[in-house]
Amino acid sequence: MGRKKLVWISAVLAALVAAAAGAAATTAEKGSRASKAVTLNLVAYSTPRPVLTRLIEEFRKTPAGSDINIRASYGASSAQGQAVANGLPADGVILNTGNDINDLVDKGLINKNWDKQSYNGVVWNSVVVFGLRNGNPKKVKGWNDLTKPGVGVVTVNPFTGGIAKWNILSGYVAQRKLGKTEKQAIAYLQKFYKSNVVSQDSSGSNATNTFLSGKGDVLLTFESEAINGKIPYVIPRQTMLIDVYIAAIEKSQYKTEWNAFSRYLKTYPAQKILAENGYRPVDKKAIAEFRSKYPVRAGETKITDKLLGGWRAVDKKWFDPNKSVMQQIEQSLGVPTG
Amino acid sequence: MGKWSLRVAALGYLSLILLGPLAMMVWRTAEDLDGAWAAISDPDTIAAFKLTLTVTAIAVVVNTIFGIICGLVIVRGNIPGRGFLNAFVDLPLSLSPVIVGFSLIALYGINGWFGWFQRNGHEIIFATPSIVLATIFVTLPFVAREVVPTLREVGTEQEQAAHTLGASGWQTFWRITLPSIRWAVVYGVVLTAARGIGEYGAVALVSGNIVGETQTATLRVEDAYQFAYGNYAPAYGISFVLAATAIVILVLMILLQPKESRR
Amino acid sequence: MGFVTTFLLVIVVLPIAAIIWKSTGNGWSGFWDVVSSPQAVAAFKLTLIVSTLAVLTTAVFGTIIAWVLVRDDFPGKSVLNAIIDLPFALPTIVAGLVIMALYGPRTPLDVTIGSFHFDANVTFTRGAIYVALLFVTLPFVVRTVQPVLIELDEELEDASKSLGASNFQTFRRIVLPGILPGILSGVAMAFARAVGEIGAIVLIAGNLPFKTEVASIHLFYRIEQDPEGSAAIAVVLLVISFSVLLGIGALRWFVTRHERG
Numbered sequence: 001m002g003r004k005k006l007v008w009i010s011a012v013l014a015a016l017v018a019a020a021a022g023a024a025a026t027t028a029e030k031g032s033r034a035s036k037a038v039t040l041n042l043v044a045y046s047t048p049r050p051v052l053t054r055l056i057e058e059f060r061k062t063p064a065g066s067d068i069n070i071r072a073s074y075g076a077s078s079a080q081g082q083a084v085a086n087g088l089p090a091d092g093v094i095l096n097t098g099n100d101i102n103d104l105v106d107k108g109l110i111n112k113n114w115d116k117q118s119y120n121g122v123v124w125n126s127v128v129v130f131g132l133r134n135g136n137p138k139k140v141k142g143w144n145d146l147t148k149p150g151v152g153v154v155t156v157n158p159f160t161g162g163i164a165k166w167n168i169l170s171g172y173v174a175q176r177k178l179g180k181t182e183k184q185a186i187a188y189l190q191k192f193y194k195s196n197v198v199s200q201d202s203s204g205s206n207a208t209n210t211f212l213s214g215k216g217d218v219l220l221t222f223e224s225e226a227i228n229g230k231i232p233y234v235i236p237r238q239t240m241l242i243d244v245y246i247a248a249i250e251k252s253q254y255k256t257e258w259n260a261f262s263r264y265l266k267t268y269p270a271q272k273i274l275a276e277n278g279y280r281p282v283d284k285k286a287i288a289e290f291r292s293k294y295p296v297r298a299g300e301t302k303i304t305d306k307l308l309g310g311w312r313a314v315d316k317k318w319f320d321p322n323k324s325v326m327q328q329i330e331q332s333l334g335v336p337t338g
Numbered sequence: 339m340g341k342w343s344l345r346v347a348a349l350g351y352l353s354l355i356l357l358g359p360l361a362m363m364v365w366r367t368a369e370d371l372d373g374a375w376a377a378i379s380d381p382d383t384i385a386a387f388k389l390t391l392t393v394t395a396i397a398v399v400v401n402t403i404f405g406i407i408c409g410l411v412i413v414r415g416n417i418p419g420r421g422f423l424n425a426f427v428d429l430p431l432s433l434s435p436v437i438v439g440f441s442l443i444a445l446y447g448i449n450g451w452f453g454w455f456q457r458n459g460h461e462i463i464f465a466t467p468s469i470v471l472a473t474i475f476v477t478l479p480f481v482a483r484e485v486v487p488t489l490r491e492v493g494t495e496q497e498q499a500a501h502t503l504g505a506s507g508w509q510t511f512w513r514i515t516l517p518s519i520r521w522a523v524v525y526g527v528v529l530t531a532a533r534g535i536g537e538y539g540a541v542a543l544v545s546g547n548i549v550g551e552t553q554t555a556t557l558r559v560e561d562a563y564q565f566a567y568g569n570y571a572p573a574y575g576i577s578f579v580l581a582a583t584a585i586v587i588l589v590l591m592i593l594l595q596p597k598e599s600r601r
Numbered sequence: 602m603g604f605v606t607t608f609l610l611v612i613v614v615l616p617i618a619a620i621i622w623k624s625t626g627n628g629w630s631g632f633w634d635v636v637s638s639p640q641a642v643a644a645f646k647l648t649l650i651v652s653t654l655a656v657l658t659t660a661v662f663g664t665i666i667a668w669v670l671v672r673d674d675f676p677g678k679s680v681l682n683a684i685i686d687l688p689f690a691l692p693t694i695v696a697g698l699v700i701m702a703l704y705g706p707r708t709p710l711d712v713t714i715g716s717f718h719f720d721a722n723v724t725f726t727r728g729a730i731y732v733a734l735l736f737v738t739l740p741f742v743v744r745t746v747q748p749v750l751i752e753l754d755e756e757l758e759d760a761s762k763s764l765g766a767s768n769f770q771t772f773r774r775i776v777l778p779g780i781l782p783g784i785l786s787g788v789a790m791a792f793a794r795a796v797g798e799i800g801a802i803v804l805i806a807g808n809l810p811f812k813t814e815v816a817s818i819h820l821f822y823r824i825e826q827d828p829e830g831s832a833a834i835a836v837v838l839l840v841i842s843f844s845v846l847l848g849i850g851a852l853r854w855f856v857t858r859h860e861r862g
Contacts, residue, residue, distance in 0.1 A: 041548070049565050073548045074565075082825035087448045087456050088464040088546045157810075160822055199725065199807055202822055205564045210807060212568030213706040215725050229567040321826065331639060333811055341673060348669040349681075351662045355735050356684060362702035362709070408605045417602050426609050429617075431790065432842050434797025436817045437835050440824055441616030444623050444832065451619055475612055536692030538800035539817070543824060556692045556800070563698065563804055574702070577695040584690040591690070592683045 038257045039069040043084050044094040045077035045162055046205040047225050048244075051277045052094070055270055064260040076203035077162030084109060084249070091252035092262065094123060096162035096244045098303065098311030099319065104247075114247040123246040123265050125280035127300065128163075128170040128239045131211060131219030131231040138217045142236050143174040146218060147191050152198040154216035156207045158319055158326050163204045165319060166242050167220040168326060169308060173301045174238030186325060193329050223294075227278030238299035244279075360581075366570070367578045374575025377562055383576055385550045386558035389469070393554065394534035397473040401530055402523060405481025409519070412482075413489040424486075430478045435539025438475050442468055442544050464546030469554065472540040477533045481526030488522035489515075525594045532587045535580070555580060617839075624832035635830035636837055643811045644819035645837065651727060651815070652795035655734035660788050663742025664780065670743070671750040689740045693800025696736055701805050704732055725807030730815060733801040738794055742787030749783035782857050789849035793842050 044052060052072060059065035073080065073088065081100035084090045085107050093110075095101055101121075104110040115121035130140055138151050146153055156164035171192065175185035198216045201207040208229050211219035219231065222242060226233035246265065248258050264270055271283035275290040287294075301307070308314050318325045367374050377383060408427060412420050430438070446452050446462040455462050462468045496518070500510045516523075538556040545552040553561060559580065563573040624632060635641060670682050688696060701724060703710065710721035723729045753776065761771040799817040806813045808822075816838055823831040 046564070071548050071551050073546055074561075075547060079822075079825050083464065083546065086443075086463070086825065087461065089461060089548075157822070159826065199809055202808070203564075209564065209566060209568065210725070213724060214722070215807070330810070344665055344669055345673060345675070347662070348666040352666065352681065352684070355732070355739060356687065359699045359703040359736075360687070363699045366702050366707075404605070404608050411602050411605050415602055423605065423609075426613060429613055432793035432797070432846055433617075434799065434817050434820075434838060434842075436799055436821050436824075437620065437797065437838060438616075440820070440831065440835055441620045443824065444619035444828070445616045449828070451615070451622075471612070475616070478612060532690040536690070536695075536800075538692060538694045539797075539821070542799075543821065556694045559692070559694050559698070560804070570698070573698055577698045580692050580695050581699070584687060584692070584695075587690045588683055588686055591686055592679075 037067050037069055038254050039071060040091045040254055040258055040261065041089040042070050042072040042092055042094065042261075043080050043088060043090040044072060044074050045080060045096045045244075046074050046203040047163075047208070047222060047228075048094070048279070049074045049205075050228065051274060051279065054277070055265060055273060058270065058273065059261055059264050062264060064264060068257050068261065070261065076156075076160040079160050079202070090249045091254050092246065092248045092258045094244060094246050096242065097165050098243070098245065099165075099315035100162065101245050101247055102311055102315065104249075109249055109251070110247045111250055115245075117262075118266055119282045120243075121245050121247060122243045122282055123262075124244050124271075124274050124282060126222040126224045126242040126244065126278075127235055127280070127297070128166050128242065129221065129223045129226050129233040129235050131208075131221055131226045131229070131233045133217055134232060136232070136234075140218050141234060143171055143178075143188075143238060146171075147188065147196055149195070151196055151218060152216040153192070153196045153218045153220060154199045154201070154207050154211045155197055155220045156204055157200040157202055159321060160202045161204055161207075163207075163220070163222055163225075163242075164200070165314075166222075166240050168318065169303075169314065170236075170238065170240040170301070173240065173305065173307055174236065174299070176307050177238055177299060177301075189325075190329055190332065193333060223280070224278040235295065235297055236299075237297055238301070239297050241300050241302050243303065363574060363577065363581070367574045370569075370571035370574075373569065373571030374578065377572030377575045378579055382550045382553070383555075383558055383562075386553050386555045387579075389466070389551075389553070390535055390555040393466070393469050393473050394531055396470055397477045397534045398527055398530050400474055401477050402481050402527055404478070405483075405485055405526055406516075406519070406523065408482040409485030409489050410515070412486055414494065427479050427482050430476050433476075435476060435537065435541075436543065439472055439540035439543030442471055442475070442540070446471075463544050464548075464552065466552060468544040469541050469552060472544055473534045473537055476537055476540060477530040480529040480533065481523060484522040484526035484529070485519050488519050492518045521594060525591070528587055528590045528594060532584065532591075535583060535587075620832050620835050620839075622832075623829055624836045626829035626832065631829065632833045632836075635827075635833045640810050640814070641816075641819060641834055644814050644816040645841075647727070647730070647814065648796055648816040649841070651730045652734060652792055655731055655738060655795055656788055656791045658735060659738045659742050659791055660784055663739065663787060664746055664784060667743045667746035667750055667780075671747055685743050686740050688737050693737065693798065694804065696801040697733060697804040700729070700732055700736055700801065704729070705805065724805050725809070725813060727806075727813055729805045729807070730802055730813060733805065734795045734798060737798055737801050738791035741791035741794065742784060745787035745790070746780050746783040749780045753779045778856075782853050785849050785853045785856065789846055789853075792845050792849075796838065796842060796845075 056070045056072070060068065077095045077097055077100050081093070081095055081103055084093060084104060093104070101110060101114065105112050105114065132140060140146065140151065145151065155167050158164035158168060168189065171189055172185050175188045176182070180188065199207065199210050201210055204221060204225055207219065207221060208225050210216070211231070212229060219226070223233070223235065246262055248255055248262065252258060266283060268283050268285050271281035271286040275281045275286050275293070280294050281287055281290065303314065304310050316324070321327055408423070411417070412424055443463055444450055446456060446468065448456050462471070496514050497510050500514050536556065541554050542557060542560070545554065545557060547553055547557055549561070555576070559573055559576050562576055563570065566573060666685070670678065691699070704721050704723045706722055706724060708721045712719050723732060757775050758771050761775050797817055799821060802815060803818060806815070808814050808818050816834065820831055820834050820838065823834065
């Protein structure tokens, strides 16, 4: 009957439209690859969006980068790492915790020798700082000030954002280096989370916004964030040297181009831009030039310090979502009192 | 209850919840027009607007065709199970956008039933096709819901008359049925467009948020807010454009509203 | 019909089925573990409580607004009528920012008289969630009550008043039963919307676990890490939505049974 024919014609039409739409969308994406220019997919953590946007522009001006487009996705470090594992297109990543990288290594997405590249796979550094309110009314200077009553601390969820992990480890290391035992150090963290943490945003950028909109007295964050947000800050005596890692994705078709970008980021001109924008460079010349801007604290600890033992050990002990120190602390936050 | 106390209650509530915040947002945008404009004219923002419009246009076309056919089946078809059909069509209205996005990941993601596409270079998740699918999902009901009551009201006499006069099914459809529901369809299209442009939760999950590529206008607003360092003028600026679009859509909605609910 | 069912199948049914399937990934005990974890339970509780409060508020004020729009007349009424649909036409993430403009950190509603201080900044509190839900659910009750009110025969109300009934009595016994089905429909849709809302909440509530994290946000951030667990939470949310819809549908059926003769 006429109706049936109508239905089928419409069905075919609809299918065609949907297919055409899908094809058009994918062709548009592939088209840019088919032409001479190569398009790289960069997946990065959230806070360096402004400086990376600038560096990508500068890279295009170099001979090596003139034919390379770079598309970037920014988000919380662990969330981004997991997205890559779930299929987020990526030719390379810039993430701020070792276990985000290790997860991808374990899944075969990153070569296990990734840290044999220059500077052990680190593209820039930062340190954990306390962002403060103007005038520092609560007179916060060190880690013990953070557990004083009435001090509200803004931090990040350790299961989505990288800076949170560095914050937690810094707090732990600070206690241990002040002579506390393992048990006392963990108790400190427990108290800290129970009484003083007022916000755990999903990413570093969100935490900065939360602090800037008036919440809390202290923002635990990267030095780079404090500088870029024009937030007064103090580097506690006990702090951690934050490594930010860069790695290529194994299944990328554009390894040569990615390596060109990666190499560029470690050259002096790029490192100078980083240093001017709040990031600690790894290049020796830039380090020397900006020494006064980036003081090195006596108590600065690296992730490889024997108290921590490197990322794999840290991840298992501290951040395993099923059973770890942080998992227990977060769980205990939900226990009703009285 | 006095007339005036009701008026005050109604107006007061609307001011607190709707008018006040809206006015404040316009004010904030006006405070820093440069910052707002810089964000609006940024190429990433333009790309985001383009993406949103393209995806919404596709959803409108697809769901209009679906809506009309579905309406015909529900009202004129004599097949058992029409009640279920009606319920399923309404389903997207009560689903959280997060669940919509997640369901697409569950189906088309790397470990999903249809994961073959994702694993073999025909990316759906973290690419534009998933944004299209998500938008089609959430805007599914609107045209159908408008067509159904109108079709019911219109009745079949004209179509039956045409049939007895020898018109083919197709002719009847084009000349009788379609014109009788055209305003319902248009209204449904407007609703579809509004919902499509405004989608956030599902798209935030499936798009991959690749700046300039898979970042829709709503994701762009979040982007502008996130990296604002406390200066929200860019976010307000882009929001203003979306709010203005919403108001245009509102006006269209009022003009085209089916007569029964108009006062 | 075939086309319609295939389309629905591909677009709606299969994806939802995929979630339900995924939630069985860890077996019944895995499902229960995730769903009964303190953080998930807190999120569900918060969602249910704030949604209920918001929907009740919307029901009351929505009815009042519908009444004023239908029975009253004043300059600017048609503009007001138009604006009611704005929360529907506005992207939710923009709604969040709009609310933040008035009820955020730089709110102009900030009074300090002596030692008394009030400011309307609700960001990072449950109040933010409440206001956000009021905003997005506003159109639902108004738009479902209006058509019913228009249909209602005013003569009954006039008769009641001429017989000496107060306005309130008239409302309670004549009007309310008439518009109750409309209110219930609106409440059902508003509740489903409130429970699933994310865009308007995500920027302004702070999303603090156990304090201001609603179920949809808890789900959102969990999906990358833990698909099976997240599927379990999604299934619970689906069950909640369906139960409410069914419950209110049943209530409606009950309330209108006399009309079916």
